[in-house]
Amino acid sequence: MSKPTIRQLEYLIALQETKSFSKAAALSNVTQSTLSAGILDLEESLQQRLVNRGRKNITLTSFGEETCESAQKIMEEIDHLSYRAQAIKSPLCGPLRLGVIPTIAPYFLPRLMPRLKEQYPALELHLFEDISENLFEKLRRNDIDIALMAFPYKTHGMTQCPLFKEQFFLAMPKSLTTKENFAKLDDLDQQDLLLLEDGHCLRDHAVEACNLQIPSTRKAYSATSLQTLVQMVNNGLGVTLLPEMAVQTDHLPENIKILPFKKPQPTREIGLVWRKNSPKSGEFEMLSTVMTG
Amino acid sequence: MSKPTIRQLEYLIALQETKSFSKAAALSNVTQSTLSAGILDLEESLQQRLVNRGRKNITLTSFGEETCESAQKIMEEIDHLSYRAQAIKSPLCGPLRLGVIPTIAPYFLPRLMPRLKEQYPALELHLFEDISENLFEKLRRNDIDIALMAFPYKTHGMTQCPLFKEQFFLAMPKSLTTKENFAKLDDLDQQDLLLLEDGHCLRDHAVEACNLQIPSTRKAYSATSLQTLVQMVNNGLGVTLLPEMAVQTDHLPENIKILPFKKPQPTREIGLVWRKNSPKSGEFEMLSTVMTG
DNA sequence: TATTTACAATCGGAAAAATCAATACTAATT
DNA sequence: AATTAGTATTGATTTTTCCGATTGTAAATA
Numbered sequence: 001m002s003k004p005t006i007r008q009l010e011y012l013i014a015l016q017e018t019k020s021f022s023k024a025a026a027l028s029n030v031t032q033s034t035l036s037a038g039i040l041d042l043e044e045s046l047q048q049r050l051v052n053r054g055r056k057n058i059t060l061t062s063f064g065e066e067t068c069e070s071a072q073k074i075m076e077e078i079d080h081l082s083y084r085a086q087a088i089k090s091p092l093c094g095p096l097r098l099g100v101i102p103t104i105a106p107y108f109l110p111r112l113m114p115r116l117k118e119q120y121p122a123l124e125l126h127l128f129e130d131i132s133e134n135l136f137e138k139l140r141r142n143d144i145d146i147a148l149m150a151f152p153y154k155t156h157g158m159t160q161c162p163l164f165k166e167q168f169f170l171a172m173p174k175s176l177t178t179k180e181n182f183a184k185l186d187d188l189d190q191q192d193l194l195l196l197e198d199g200h201c202l203r204d205h206a207v208e209a210c211n212l213q214i215p216s217t218r219k220a221y222s223a224t225s226l227q228t229l230v231q232m233v234n235n236g237l238g239v240t241l242l243p244e245m246a247v248q249t250d251h252l253p254e255n256i257k258i259l260p261f262k263k264p265q266p267t268r269e270i271g272l273v274w275r276k277n278s279p280k281s282g283e284f285e286m287l288s289t290v291m292t293g
Numbered sequence: 294m295s296k297p298t299i300r301q302l303e304y305l306i307a308l309q310e311t312k313s314f315s316k317a318a319a320l321s322n323v324t325q326s327t328l329s330a331g332i333l334d335l336e337e338s339l340q341q342r343l344v345n346r347g348r349k350n351i352t353l354t355s356f357g358e359e360t361c362e363s364a365q366k367i368m369e370e371i372d373h374l375s376y377r378a379q380a381i382k383s384p385l386c387g388p389l390r391l392g393v394i395p396t397i398a399p400y401f402l403p404r405l406m407p408r409l410k411e412q413y414p415a416l417e418l419h420l421f422e423d424i425s426e427n428l429f430e431k432l433r434r435n436d437i438d439i440a441l442m443a444f445p446y447k448t449h450g451m452t453q454c455p456l457f458k459e460q461f462f463l464a465m466p467k468s469l470t471t472k473e474n475f476a477k478l479d480d481l482d483q484q485d486l487l488l489l490e491d492g493h494c495l496r497d498h499a500v501e502a503c504n505l506q507i508p509s510t511r512k513a514y515s516a517t518s519l520q521t522l523v524q525m526v527n528n529g530l531g532v533t534l535l536p537e538m539a540v541q542t543d544h545l546p547e548n549i550k551i552l553p554f555k556k557p558q559p560t561r562e563i564g565l566v567w568r569k570n571s572p573k574s575g576e577f578e579m580l581s582t583v584m585t586g
Numbered sequence: 587t588a589t590t591t592a593c594a595a596t597c598g599g600a601a602a603a604a605t606c607a608a609t610a611c612t613a614a615t616t
Numbered sequence: 617a618a619t620t621a622g623t624a625t626t627g628a629t630t631t632t633t634c635c636g637a638t639t640g641t642a643a644a645t646a
Contacts, residue, residue, distance in 0.1 A: 004371060006299055007633085021594055034634050036594060046378035053594070055642050063381055070374050074367050078297060081363050085339035088356055300604080314623055327605050329624060346623070348613050 006078065008042040009071035011035050012050060016060055016068045080279035091283045092120040099128040099135035099147035103202040103226055104270060107245035108148070112291060119290055132201045139275060146284055148291075150201050151269040159281065161288050162271040166244035168209060170259040171252075173236045183259040185210050185266065192238030197224055202268070206241045209266030230256065243268060299371065301335040302364035304328050305343060309353055309361045373572035384576045385413040392421040392428035392440035396495040396519055397563060400538035401441070405584060412583055425494045432568060439577055441584075443494050444562040452574065454581050455564040459537035461502060463552040464545075466529045476552040478503050478559065485531030490517055495561070499534045502559030523549065536561060 014024035014035070025035035043050050050064035060068060087093075100109065109127070116123060128135070128144050135147040136155055151162060170183035193210075196203045223229040229240050234253040247258050272291070274284050307317035307328070318328035336343050343357035353361060380386075393402065402420070409416060421428070421437050428440040429448055444455060463476035486503075489496045516522040522533050527546040540551050565584070567577050 003299065004374060005632095006296065022592090030633090031635055032594075033596075033636080037596085037634085040595080046375065048378045048381060055593085058594090063378065066377065067374055070370050074370050077363050077367050077370075081297060081360055082339065084359065085341045085356065088341060298604095315621090323604090324606055325623075326607080326625080330604085333624080348622075351623090 002045045004042055004045060005038075006074070008038045009067075009074060011038040012042060012060075012064070012068055013071050013075065015039060015051065015058075016065070019058055021058070083279045084282065087280065087283055090122065091286055093122040095124045095126060096146070096280075097126045097128060097144040099130060099138055099144040099149075101132055101135065101147075101149045101201060102129055103196070103200060103243065104148055104150065104245070105129050106227075107243075107249040108270075110249070115290055115293075131199045133199065136273070139273065142275075145278065145280060146272055146274040146287070148270070148272055150205060151271050152205075153201060153273075155273050157276055158273045159276050159278075159284075160271055160273055161284065162269050163288060163292050165267045165269045168206065168241040168243055168261065168266040168268070169247050170239055170261065171230065171233050171242045171247075172239040172257050172259065173233060174255050174257045175236060176239070176257075181259070182262045184262050185264070194223065194229055194232055194238040194240040196226070196229065202226075202241075202243065205268045206266070209268070210241070241266065295338045297335055297338060298331075299367070301331045301338075302360075302367060304331040305335060305353075305357070305361055306364050306368065308332060308344065308351075309358070312351055314351070373570075376572045377575065380573065380576055383415065384579055386415040388417045388419060389439070389573075390419045390421060390437040392423060392431055392437040392442075394425055394428065394440075394442045394494060395422055396489070396493060396536060397441055397443065397538070398422050399520075400536075400542040401563075403542070408583055408586075424492045426492065429566070432566065435568075438571065438573060439565055439567040439580070441563070441565055443498060444564050445498075446494060446566075448566045450569055451566045452569050452571075452577075453564055453566055454577065455562050456581060456585050458560045458562045461499065461534040461536055461554065461559040461561070462540050463532060463554065464523065464526050464535045464540075465532040465550050465552065466526060467548050467550045468529060469532070469550075474552070475555045477555050478557070487516065487522055487525050487531040487533040489519070489522065495519075495534075495536065498561045499559070502561070503534070534559065 011024065011028055011030075014027040015021065018024045018027055021036050021039075022032045025032040028035060030038075039051060046067070048063050049061050050067060052059045052061055105127075113125075116125065128138065130138070132147075132149045132153050135144065135149060136153075136158075138144045139147055139155075139158065151160065195206060223232060226242065226246050230242070230246075230252065232238065233240050234255045236255070242258070252258070272284060272288055274281065278284070304317065304321055304323075307320040308314065311317045311320055314329050314332075315325045318325040321328055323331075332344060339360070341356050342354050343360060345352045345354055398420070406418075409418065421431065423431070425440075425442045425446050428437065428442060429446075429451075431437045432440055432448075432451065444453065465476075488499060516525060519535065519539050523535070523539075523545065525531065526533050527548045529548070535551070545551070565577060565581055567574065571577070
């Protein structure tokens, strides 16, 4: 009544993948006899058949499938173990798939990349620009390792790591001059507020921050990027909210005037999101300090 | 650069528990030299120190702790594996800790136990009666294996297995005679509705079902068990809602009249809850069929 | 029907590993 | 300096793993 072996569990996984003892053996880099014996041992130690040995093709029993799932979990955990051991010695090294929302990417990445290159020259950053919803889905499916996005956003089963808050500014055409040097939230719904199209969290956060009811008729004015939005404001079509980083970085057109808000200032929070069980969690913490620093 | 061994991970866990190579060795039923070599091998294969070897006492490095957590997950998964292999051959056998809420236990268990004894004579049922909140906590802490309770109730990270719905009946003193043979939900807030004390989900479900605002002043009337509540109704102190099983089973006092509700009938759902990753999930499914059948 | 094919199980021996018992080593304590 | 309390090391022994060759068996083919 001994315990299953990691090797035996590997054999079982290979067997499930190949549905053949000989192929599974090749996959596991052992001879067929070894794998056969290994599986028999496993069945012996569990006192349960794992494989239906048909003449033409073999299948796993339902308990075999169940066992295989556990085996995969175990192998995954072991891989994580080894990965982390490696990552301690040379963290943030090799490929890393980073998702970024469109209202952050063009402003934050140019600042980030040089610093990252300097501190972690071996890091291969693969970028994916998409809206929060899609990034979240990509995270869940392990299509990306980590996402840079704006909160509040519910990310179940993930770790959220807030980096910093930034305030929104009012961008208006110079023609709409006021003597005021500050905008007030109350003023907003009286004017033509231009927003990004649906799906951009910036839109939601702006709406939320300003406590506005946006009638769907306004959708006619929605734009697909902040740059476009700025152009629309420049042409006198209305006003909009711009996040701090867009104001600092963008080469803004002539005809645009930026006003800060009086308190309460509308803000959004920028942060990282990753799967709670990611083996790279430790490295992501380090990444976050590069991003805040 | 080989892979960690299950045995090595066991050694590490023993080491964390005992903080001593010799004691850990004894715990693992090997000699001190074996365990020492095992840990060294593990450190070698991960290329990382796992143990701070102080003269007086040893500690795990932070990576050692991290590795130990993974090791525990792995061991747990392996235990599950072995347990399930065993459980297939003789399911629902041995000790099982079942939590039951007080508004179900006295009515349902007398019906359940004989059938359970018949179908699974080797099952050792240990019963824990408590309110939903505490049962949930006991589940989380693995103080019980499974709970029988009433829905809706949010049980995060658990599997809910609904068994059946039961309707509520109105229990009133015979003195309050109406010509009606049915009660209506609208009638309720005009009368003295007696409820269980706070914490009982029956109270919440009744309130919810009847769409009532219960002023806290009514608390004066609250009782600690359905039996007590029935006595209060019997003494003409008011009316109450009783679940179907209480009506069917209880030897109700003379002075009480039971009325069914007109549609929409208020109901509650009875079901099982267990940890999603419980190795006994398969057996619990079987248990549920005994309970519905 | 006889033969071939395809595949898993089994066997015996060799290589690798895990383990033990004894011993060496090291720092703190007496 | 001797003792103590702990871990590391060593060499022999047992156990496990693995290979290569062989056997066994049902299906496919001739």
